[in-house]
Amino acid sequence: MNSNIKHFSHSEELFEQAQRYLPGGVDSPVRAFKAVGGTPLFIKRGQGSRLYDEDGNEFIDYVCSWGPLILGHAQPRIVRAVKKAVERGSSFGCPTELETTLARMVCEAMPSIEMARFVSSGTEAAMSAIRLARAFTGKNKVVKFAGCYHGHSDGLLAKAGSGMATLGIPSSPGVPAALTSDTLVAPYNDPEAAEQLFKEFAPDIAAVIVEPVAGNMGVVLPRPEFLEHLRSLTRQSGALLIFDEVITGFRVAYGGAQSLYNISPDLTCLGKIIGGGFPIGAYGGRKNIMEMVAPSGSVYQAGTLAGNPVATTAGIETLSILKESKVYDELERKSSHLAKGITEAASEARVDIQLPRLGSMFTIFFTKNIVTDYETAAKADTRLYAKFFHQMLAQSIYLPPSQFEAAFVSSAHTNSDIQATVEAAEKAFSSLL
Numbered sequence: 207m208n209s210n211i212k213h214f215s216h217s218e219e220l221f222e223q224a225q226r227y228l229p230g231g232v233d234s235p236v237r238a239f240k241a242v243g244g245t246p247l248f249i250k251r252g253q254g255s256r257l258y259d260e261d262g263n264e265f266i267d268y269v270c271s272w273g274p275l276i277l278g279h280a281q282p283r284i285v286r287a288v289k290k291a292v293e294r295g296s297s298f299g300c301p302t303e304l305e306t307t308l309a310r311m312v313c314e315a316m317p318s319i320e321m322a323r324f325v326s327s328g329t330e331a332a333m334s335a336i337r338l339a340r341a342f343t344g345k346n347k348v349v350k351f352a353g354c355y356h357g358h359s360d361g362l363l364a365k366a367g368s369g370m371a372t373l374g375i376p377s378s379p380g381v382p383a384a385l386t387s388d389t390l391v392a393p394y395n396d397p398e399a400a401e402q403l404f405k406e407f408a409p410d411i412a413a414v415i416v417e418p419v420a421g422n423m424g425v426v427l428p429r430p431e432f433l434e435h436l437r438s439l440t441r442q443s444g445a446l447l448i449f450d451e452v453i454t455g456f457r458v459a460y461g462g463a464q465s466l467y468n469i470s471p472d473l474t475c476l477g478k479i480i481g482g483g484f485p486i487g488a489y490g491g492r493k494n495i496m497e498m499v500a501p502s503g504s505v506y507q508a509g510t511l512a513g514n515p516v517a518t519t520a521g522i523e524t525l526s527i528l529k530e531s532k533v534y535d536e537l538e539r540k541s542s543h544l545a546k547g548i549t550e551a552a553s554e555a556r557v558d559i560q561l562p563r564l565g566s567m568f569t570i571f572f573t574k575n576i577v578t579d580y581e582t583a584a585k586a587d588t589r590l591y592a593k594f595f596h597q598m599l600a601q602s603i604y605l606p607p608s609q610f611e612a613a614f615v616s617s618a619h620t621n622s623d624i625q626a627t628v629e630a631a632e633k634a635f636s637s638l639l
């Protein structure tokens with residue numbers, strides 16, 4: 207690896223063909239490299255910390271499938287377990303013991319979850335948690351925060367006007383204003399703005415949904431008092447607090463962000479890591495709330511492939527490995543080494559960056575100001591990021607192809623991977639300005 211002149215002709219050809227049959231050539235927008243320019247890599251295989259593209263290039267991967275692959279690509283124990291599972295049949299449409307096993311593991315990891323329901327994506331988890339919160343409280347309005355992403359369901363596709371909290375305006379054509387009119391948007395990390403919304407709308411607020419550590423505007427760390435304030439506002443008004451831990455669950459700690467910040471939400475959304483690289487999502491919480499879900503209760507929610515035996519097998523294996531080893535200490539050690547190296551390299555080259563990080567999730571923001579919310583994140587220099595991205599790519603380092611996404615370190619990343627990445631960053635920063 208590390209040949210500096212790379213050819214991407216196979217990826218270019220495949221992207222051409224893909225665009226004929228798939229809108230934009232992809233099945234999820236950010237894969238298309240629109241934010242950084244150039245051709246997306248078409249991937250042939252992954253192994254450990256490495257991605258191999260169709261042109262035979264090898265990369266150290268810091269996207270890790272956007273979060274699920276905390277143990278790296280094709281982890282041998284997961285591959286073995288999944289092969290066996292597939293041989294027994296890939297889907298039954300009947301209950302399996304696997305679902306109970308994975309649900310028990312989730313409940314043991316996060317005591318705020320007494321019962322869980324598996325779905326097939328994080329989008330479904332958040333959408334269903336909101337439905338349940340509305341049914342439980344008999345109220346309709348939902349508070350979300352600008353820059354937080356909770357999947358692409360209609361009601362949650364509202365971002366914000368900047369500055370003051372605003373009523374939800376749909377951020378995609380095709381979402382009727384009526385469907386986001388009950389979505390209230392406040393700035394992240396701003397307890398006063400949230401309090402203001404409660405002053406005005408408390409009797410109608412069913413839930414507050416938040417990424418306890420934001421990952422979808424790039425990584426933005428919460429001020430602890432922000433999360434605490436959300437907990438007390440919801441408790442006082444009878445609204446539910448929903449932590450969207452689709453990224454942070456089993457990422458920042460085995461017990462998720464809720465264990466680190468010691469806050470117990472009413473409902474939690476999970477996905478990504480709990481499927482070990484297979485499609486999954488889950489929502490869970492207190493028993494008296496969860497028992498309202500059909501068939502024990504009347505809140506309808508279903509799924510043909512929900513709790514799929516292959517995905518739950520991969521999830522069980524992943525959580526078992528995370529639980530029995532010192533993965534999180536190791537991830538912290540490697541990630542802090544990486545963050546320190548990158549920060550020093552930037553400073554040496556006089557490039558202004560901010561590097562918010564919690565454990566193995568981080569973002570390199572090209573800005574000199576501290577990033578605390580969507581507004582400050584959006585001030586980052588996206589052109590500089592794009593340039594840096596391509597300089598790193600040329601040196602065999604694959605970072606998220608957008609300034610506003612989290613990068614991830616996996617347990618498969620070696621010390622020499624980290625060292626190689628820091629050295630690449632030194633070169634990239636020094637030729638940036």
Ligand SMILES: *Cc1c(COP(=O)(O)O)cnc(C)c1O
Binds near residue numbers: 327332
């Ligand atoms: C990825 C993500 C989702 C959506 O999950 P999908 O499986 O892509 O539908 C929801 N919430 C957060 C915080 C996420 O990071």
